[in-house]
Amino acid sequence: MFGEGILKGLAETARNFAGSFVSAERLTTVQYPEQRIAPIEATRDFPFLVYDGADWEAGLRCVACQICEKECPPKCIYIEKSVDKKPDFTGRPQIYPTRFDIDISVCMSCQICVEVCPFEAIKMDTEFELSTTDRFGGLLYDRKELAKSNEHYHKIHPTEAAEVDARLAEEKAKAEAKAKTAAEAAAAKAAAAATVAKPAGGSESHPEEERKI
Amino acid sequence: MIKNADQVFVLLQHWVMSFFPPAFQPIVGLLLAVVAIVCVFPGLFAVAVLLERKGLGRMQNRYGPNRVGPLGILQPVADGLKSLTKEDIVPTSADAVVHFLAPVFLVVIVFMGYAVLPMGRNMTLVNLDSGLLFFFAMGASTELSVFMAGWSSRNKYSLLGAMRAVAQMISYEVPLLLASLVVVMMTGSMNLGRIVAVQNQYTWGLPHWYIFTPWGFAAFLLYATATTAESNRSPFDLPEGESELVAGYFTEYSGFKFALFFLGEYVGMLSVSGLGATLFLGGWSAPFSFLTWVPSWIWFFGKVMLSICVFIWLRGTLPRLRQDQLMNFAWKFVLPLSLLNVFVAGLWRFMGDGLSRWAVCSGILLIAYVVMARVGMRSEDFGPRSYRYAE
Numbered sequence: 005m006f007g008e009g010i011l012k013g014l015a016e017t018a019r020n021f022a023g024s025f026v027s028a029e030r031l032t033t034v035q036y037p038e039q040r041i042a043p044i045e046a047t048r049d050f051p052f053l054v055y056d057g058a059d060w061e062a063g064l065r066c067v068a069c070q071i072c073e074k075e076c077p078p079k080c081i082y083i084e085k086s087v088d089k090k091p092d093f094t095g096r097p098q099i100y101p102t103r104f105d106i107d108i109s110v111c112m113s114c115q116i117c118v119e120v121c122p123f124e125a126i127k128m129d130t131e132f133e134l135s136t137t138d139r140f141g142g143l144l145y146d147r148k149e150l151a152k153s154n155e156h157y158h159k160i161h162p163t164e165a166a167e168v169d170a171r172l173a174e175e176k177a178k179a180e181a182k183a184k185t186a187a188e189a190a191a192a193k194a195a196a197a198a199t200v201a202k203p204a205g206g207s208e209s210h211p212e213e214e215r216k217i
Numbered sequence: 218m219i220k221n222a223d224q225v226f227v228l229l230q231h232w233v234m235s236f237f238p239p240a241f242q243p244i245v246g247l248l249l250a251v252v253a254i255v256c257v258f259p260g261l262f263a264v265a266v267l268l269e270r271k272g273l274g275r276m277q278n279r280y281g282p283n284r285v286g287p288l289g290i291l292q293p294v295a296d297g298l299k300s301l302t303k304e305d306i307v308p309t310s311a312d313a314v315v316h317f318l319a320p321v322f323l324v325v326i327v328f329m330g331y332a333v334l335p336m337g338r339n340m341t342l343v344n345l346d347s348g349l350l351f352f353f354a355m356g357a358s359t360e361l362s363v364f365m366a367g368w369s370s371r372n373k374y375s376l377l378g379a380m381r382a383v384a385q386m387i388s389y390e391v392p393l394l395l396a397s398l399v400v401v402m403m404t405g406s407m408n409l410g411r412i413v414a415v416q417n418q419y420t421w422g423l424p425h426w427y428i429f430t431p432w433g434f435a436a437f438l439l440y441a442t443a444t445t446a447e448s449n450r451s452p453f454d455l456p457e458g459e460s461e462l463v464a465g466y467f468t469e470y471s472g473f474k475f476a477l478f479f480l481g482e483y484v485g486m487l488s489v490s491g492l493g494a495t496l497f498l499g500g501w502s503a504p505f506s507f508l509t510w511v512p513s514w515i516w517f518f519g520k521v522m523l524s525i526c527v528f529i530w531l532r533g534t535l536p537r538l539r540q541d542q543l544m545n546f547a548w549k550f551v552l553p554l555s556l557l558n559v560f561v562a563g564l565w566r567f568m569g570d571g572l573s574r575w576a577v578c579s580g581i582l583l584i585a586y587v588v589m590a591r592v593g594m595r596s597e598d599f600g601p602r603s604y605r606y607a608e
Contacts, residue, residue: 006590013534017276021533024275033280 048128065125072117080110104147263293276533300476315369320477323362337514370469378465382456393443395555413500452535490524
């Protein structure tokens with residue numbers, strides 16, 4: 005009421021002013037280009053495409069299903085499907101994207117593409133020093149620029165990547181088991197058919213039965 | 218040598234003048250002084266901005282700008298280049314002529330105040346007999362430029378800011394004048410050179426500065442409050458309150474016109490600091506009689522920069538007032554106290570020498586301060602907030 009609050013406040017700011025020169029722990033500033041702090045694990049900014057193995061083009065997990073393209077709220081993803089197929093990580097032939105563009109000037113880092121992707125093919129990156137002198141071409145990333153190895157994914161998000169790998173391994177094992185049982189069943193059926201067909205007089209009469217399996 | 222250091226600028230001026238025929242010498246001398254003022258104060262503006270940014274940073278436990286040049290001392294240069302190269306936008310619906318004139322007018326007016334400030338021994342541009350009156354006339358004209366800016370922009374934020382600025386500046390103009398009036402009463406002159414000369418005397422090595430009297434101290438505090446409000450500085454920065462009004466009256470300004478407003482604000486701050494130093498802190502006189510050998514202009518500019526530091530300190534400390542608090546403070550507290558102070562100054566004048574006038578004057582002011590603070594600044598309970606909507 006008599007201005008003692010003002011004096012108290014002035015004393016406080018004076019203490020901060022003097023203190024910032026003598027005690028370094030007061031200054032919380034990180035002087036960015038020279039000093040850096042490691043990003044926390046949940047950091048995310050823009051999506052990238054995960055690939056397995058050494059060759060990015062062959063190992064790309066993306067199967068061009070276009071779910072992310074449809075779900076993307078600001079519509080920053082553009083995908084063109086291939087006409088031929090290449091084998092995915094389980095060895096099953098899949099179509100792949102001949103074009104996969106993300107305009108990071110449009111992207112709002114919402115992570116919805118990551119949530120909806122059934123193939124664990126698109127993940128969020130932590131790279132933030134993306135400034136460029138070309139604001140159109142420089143910010144439009146094609147699939148080569150977007151492709152990053154699974155090792156990179158492990159480096160930036162270790163926990164999440166381990167979960168993903170476990171899930172994929174399980175899926176692969178399941179697929180292999182399924183393929184194995186299917187193959188066994190097919191073999192058994194073929195054998196049975198052969199034994200059945202022998203007395204009947206030849207397996208040529210039921211070719212579609214084998215193909216069905 | 219020391220005498221020359223004190224008069225170095227005056228001697229320099231006379232030396233340059235000696236190259237011209239006698240008929241042209243007065244005008245050349247004036248032009249030189251004007252050029253010096255127009256160069257020095259924007260330079261001090263740059264220093265003040267840097268001090269402000271670094272000082273505020275330190276008060277908030279930050280480094281402040283430290284990238285441009287060693288320790289960031291070239292930051293004002295970078296700022297200036299940036300504002301010079303930025304696009305100058307005039308809104309289509311704005312009144313283009315007034316919109317252009319407002320910042321120019323502000324800067325011209327603010328610089329004109331320096332014409333009467335004594336910046337050192339024999340360093341007054343125009344030794345006007347009514348110097349103080351001239352200074353306040355110029356200072357009050359800044360309101361016009363602020364309103365021109367707000368009105369011509371055709372923007373609701375600009376207009377709101379300008380309205381606030383006018384209300385605030387007119388409210389605080391009154392206590393500002395009344396606080397300065399006591400100095401005129403004591404000196405018997407509005408000539409700023411005379412006001413400094415009266416204070417430039419020493420008893421036991423101490424100066425006769427007006428701040429060392431009860432009424433002078435009170436007047437100084439009132440003056441400081443009123444000038445903070447006049448120069449739209451925090452905590453009285455309602456006209457440009459960035460969290461409420463974008464930038465207040467200069468919302469629609471960009472590029473160099475924006476920089477001119479910025480310059481006007483800081484140069485205005487420097488000029489009121491200079492006047493405050495002249496009126497209450499003895500102008501260019503030394504604080505102790507054994508320091509009178511130090512050049513007078515060092516004292517003047519030292520006092521000005523010290524006041525700037527206090528402005529920065531206040532800005533780093535106090536939050537912005539609310540509009541009604543601002544008005545209540547002006548009309549219910551500062552104005553009555555400054556009126557009373559005029560009376561106390563008269564009492565001091567006619568009580569003659571002696572300790573009794575110290576006791577009486579200090580006592581009256583202290584009691585008035587306590588009573589005013591208790592009664593005038595009592596916080597009112599308005600009850601729960603209620604809303605009324607248009608039907």
